[in-house]
Amino acid sequence: MSELPRSELLLRTENLSKSFWLGGKEIKVLKGIGLQISKGAMVSLSGASGAGKSTLLHLIGTLDSPTAGDVFFEGGSLFKKSERELARFRNQKIGFVFQFHHLLPEFSAVENVMMPALILGISGLKKGEIVERAKEKLSEMGLGHRLSHKPGELSGGEQSRVAIARALMNQPPLLLADEPTGNLDRATGEQVIDLLFKLNEKYKMTMLIATHNEGLSARLPVRLKLVDGNLVQA
Secondary structure (H helix, E strand, O other), X not given: OOOOOOOOXXXXXXXXXEEEEEOOEEEEEEEEEEEXXXXXXXXXXXXXXXXXXXXXXXXXOOOOOOOEEEEEEOOEEOXXXXXXXXXXXXXXXXXXXXXXXXOOOOOOHHHHXXXXXXXXXXXXXXXXXHHHHHHHHHHHOOXXXXXXXXXXXXXXXXXXXXXXXXXXXXXXOEEEEEOXXXXXXXXXXXXXXXXXXXXXXXXXXXXXXXXXXXXXXXXXXXXXXXXXXXXXXX
């Protein structure tokens, strides 16, 4: 992979490795991954179940620490940061969308979307402004009529869109999505994919999407695949 100009580069990994130990035996999941992602790119990450897709996303999102190597975001090393600095980084720079959404069941859709702006109290927004932004994000997802509904009162597709709205709340430059259509039927999954394309076009948000969905992967401009712990062009 040719070196991207620094002005175009959002994220890169250097010799990124992750091992787990089982019964005293080392299981090497990621083996020295070198990855570059440009600003505004839409990248698919495919691979067999257990290939390490979620592990790679968790490392890039600093939800886990590597066995070796580092992640560089906007030129800076992530794993030289303190835990507090990493928490701030995740809150401000990355939006997460997970297969199972992880919405808080006791809170309404708008309250779930508000959460990233309330955490750490560093959004710089007043409470009323946070509420209004959350409503705007949900309306953008076509859920302006579902603001007060709790997750259990929403369909799978609606829950997915609430999760995307939550990921957008702090307007981060990077979206990490782990099987965002994995629990959805084909038609609903296609709607979510179309929505991600519209958001990329509108906000120029960089997206790294791990998926088993070959149709989704084929639609994305940049396609990568994990094979035996190594990253290859799909």
